[in-house]
Amino acid sequence: MKVAVLAERIVGERRVAAVPETVRKLVGLGASVSVEAGAGLGASVADGAFVSAGAGVGDRLAVLAGAELILGVQGPDPASLAGARPGAWLAAGLNPFGAGPEGGRAKVDGYAAAGIEALAMEFMPRITRAQSMDILSSQSNLAGYKAVLDAAAEYGRAFPMMMTAAGTISAARVFVMGVGVAGLQAIATARRLGAQVSATDVRSATREQIQSLDAKPIFVENVAGIEGEGSGGYATEMSPEYQRAQAELVSGHIAKQDIVITTALIPGRAAPRLISDAQIASMRPGSVIVDLAVESGGNVEGAVPGEVVERHGVKIVGHRNVPSRLAADASALFARNLFNFLAAFWDKEQGRPVLDAEIGDAIRLTRGGKVVHPRLFQ
Structure with missing residues (x-):
């Protein structure tokens, strides 16, 4: 089976979907690996390192020629995949609910039209056996760290x-x-850096997690919260009563803070608004807010994707693609997620992975020239 590893063409994307470690492991499974020239440079991986690991290196046309499996960090332009075999798999973060060049339904439709079987790695179910394949967890871990820095x-x-x-x-x-x-x-x-840390979430189960890290939990008491915890441990939208109570609690607490970091996301939906302009104005000048959800609509009023702006003397940090700001480590973890996924389903007799229904149906967006994932029809 020929595996193609593509160079990322989205502006600001420095990660790569394979590293020499995972190339060697793929070759060990019996795969032939080809890497697009320069694919690893943003993550400090030279072409020669891929060659030493057993991969071929060439331009995109040569890398894609006859490829049965295409690996990427973000979904490539469907038009740029010419030369891959009909029915080839594409495994990457495909962002089917996004907008612009990074994702969106139009790109998914393009994969279907091109005969590509698109596998959205961010749709990996949050079950025990898939933990090592979960790109959202590995990349979010680094994003939380980098947000504090x-x-x-x-x-x-x-x-x-x-x-x-x-x-x-x-x-x-x-x-x-x-x-x-x-x-x-x-x-x-933040605790390792010596800060006094507090945290909040709409899921009551996180209280013990916060306390385990020696931070202070800030929770609304005696008010019905979210309608139910979402699949995979995500929160769903809060009830109106909880929203009002939380706004009051947070407003009083946030005015006393030096730094606020927001991380709230709801899959397939715009990020919930957590901090209003009035709350920003209550903070003292020189305070900082980091909005990790800025690319999904933002948790913070006035946050601007890709910029650090100032409102009422408070800096609001809205960096795009935060994991890519730690490209070497982010690439290593992302590449291991992909390898763990492929290795878990590798069939030695067929010389390729064969997906089961539980995970295959969860991540497969297109097949046989059609869009097949039910979430894309809701």
């Missing part, structure tokens, strides 16, 4: 409490909104 870079003060001969510097107060994978890593990182 980005906040520290913009914050004009120190994080830890410092006792000096000239006096004492108080620890920075960090508030994390949304305690998923990214939020938990943000809490842990």
Whole structure:
């Protein structure tokens, strides 16, 4: 089976879908691997490292010629996949609900028309046996870490409490909104830097997770919350009563914070608004907000994708594609997710992976020239 690893062409994308470690493992399974020239440069992986691992390196046409499996970080333009075998698999983060060049339904339709079987790795079910294949978790972990570093870079003060001969510097107060994978890593990182950390989430089950990281949980009490926890541990939308109670609680708490990091996402929906302009105005000048959901509509009013803006003396950080800002580590984890996925289903007799229904049906967007995933018809 020929595996093609493509160079990313989305502006600002520095990750790569395979690294020498996973190339060697794919070759060990019996695959033939071809990597597009320059694919790893943004992640500090030279073409020669891929060659040493057993891959061929060439231009996109040569790499795709006869390919049965195409690996990418973000979904490539369907028109750029000419030369792959009919029915070839494409495994990448395909963002079918997104807009612009990074994703969207039009791109999915293009894969169907091109005869590509598109596998959206971000649709991987959150079940025990698929944990090692979960690109959302691996990339969100790094995003939560980097969000704290980005906040520290913009914050004009120190994080830890410092006792000096000239006096004492108080620890920075960090508030994390949304305690998923990214939020938990943000809490842990801020605590390691010496900050005084608090956190909130609409899922009551996260209270113990927050406390386990030595942070203070901030929760609405005695009010019905979300209608139900979403699939995979995600939150669904909050009830109106909970929204009002949370807004009151957060408004009082946020005014006392130096740094706020928001991470709340609802799959397939616009990111929920967590911080209003009035709440930003209540924070003291020099405070920092990092919005990790800025590309999905944003948790913070006034956040701008790809920019650091200032409102009421508060900096709002809206970096795009935060995992790509740690391209080497993000690529290594992403590549391992892909390899773990392929290895779990590798059939030695057929010399290729054969998906089962539970995971195959969960991630397959197109097949036989048609869009087949039910979520794309809702």
